[in-house]
Amino acid sequence: MRTDKLAYLWFQEVPQGFFALIGRDKSDAEFYDFKSVELKETSFRLDGVFIPQIDDYTYFVEVQFQRDENFYARLFAQVFLYLKQFSIRKWRVVIIYPTRSVEQKNLEGYREILDTVLVQRIYLDELPSIETLEDIVGIFKLIIEPKKRTIEVARQFAAKQTPYLNFIEKVIFYKFGNLTTKEILSMLSIREEFEEELKKTRAYQEIFREGELAGFKRGIKEGLEEGREMGIKEGIKEGIEKGMEKGMEKGIEKGIEKGIKEGLLKSVPTLRELGLSDEEIAKRLGLDIQDVKRVG
Numbered sequence: 001m002r003t004d005k006l007a008y009l010w011f012q013e014v015p016q017g018f019f020a021l022i023g024r025d026k027s028d029a030e031f032y033d034f035k036s037v038e039l040k041e042t043s044f045r046l047d048g049v050f051i052p053q054i055d056d057y058t059y060f061v062e063v064q065f066q067r068d069e070n071f072y073a074r075l076f077a078q079v080f081l082y083l084k085q086f087s088i089r090k091w092r093v094v095i096i097y098p099t100r101s102v103e104q105k106n107l108e109g110y111r112e113i114l115d116t117v118l119v120q121r122i123y124l125d126e127l128p129s130i131e132t133l134e135d136i137v138g139i140f141k142l143i144i145e146p147k148k149r150t151i152e153v154a155r156q157f158a159a160k161q162t163p164y165l166n167f168i169e170k171v172i173f174y175k176f177g178n179l180t181t182k183e184i185l186s187m188l189s190i191r192e193e194f195e196e197e198l199k200k201t202r203a204y205q206e207i208f209r210e211g212e213l214a215g216f217k218r219g220i221k222e223g224l225e226e227g228r229e230m231g232i233k234e235g236i237k238e239g240i241e242k243g244m245e246k247g248m249e250k251g252i253e254k255g256i257e258k259g260i261k262e263g264l265l266k267s268v269p270t271l272r273e274l275g276l277s278d279e280e281i282a283k284r285l286g287l288d289i290q291d292v293k294r295v296g
Helices: 003-013 015-021 026-031 071-086 134-143 149-160 163-174 179-190 193-199 202-234 237-265 268-273 278-285 289-293
Strands: 031-036 043-050 057-064 091-097 119-122
Touching: 003 015, 003 031, 003 043, 003 057, 003 134, 003 163, 015 026, 015 031, 015 043, 015 134, 026 031, 043 071, 057 071, 071 091, 134 149, 134 163, 134 193, 149 163, 163 179, 237 289, 268 278
Parallel strands: 057 091, 091 119
Antiparallel strands: 031 043, 043 057
């Protein structure tokens, strides 16, 4: 998932946060529908539009996390085409950057409109520290925090039992996709009763499968081959069947064991980034120190 996709997910799940971010009352979100809009007769697509249910402004929201020197040309072409097609008269554009360095450098031809009330540019790194922001805005800023800082701040949010734990979970899975749920829960100091809920999420299931399926398949294959050999040695059909049965049992056992081990080993580089030594990692994950050291 790209970082900007994570931002649009935030708009969908917590639309109140967008209105708090632009300085409006967060309760205004109940009068809006957030949509991605395909424009007719073009290949243009507006990823985020807050469409009012009452007489109010239409907000075009763009999250721009990569430099693009044609960004403003494309953005305003899309916006004005939308205004033409839907006869919109009250509108605003909100552009969210991680930092000013990402904004296109050549502003010639756009400065006049950028400096009006029609356009609001927000640079996330220039917002106050997360601790001083209202949770609903601070959690969005969590997207751009460095990894070590992300864990520290996410732990603070978890300790407060914020109602936005679901979005925090998605940010953590995005940034630390090679960690298991147990490791993430441990880092955040989240009570274990959250684990069963996290296991139901699509993000958890996808990451768990990626981390363990390969090892599981290899274990099954080895077990079946071992069982087949046992059957062949006995030289009779019953032996093959028994061997295959035993091999399947052994294969499942090996598959689970190897899958879990591979999933744990994938988390080693991230835990090193967080400052843990190989010895500490081996102890925490219950792995052999030599296996940990072999991880590049």
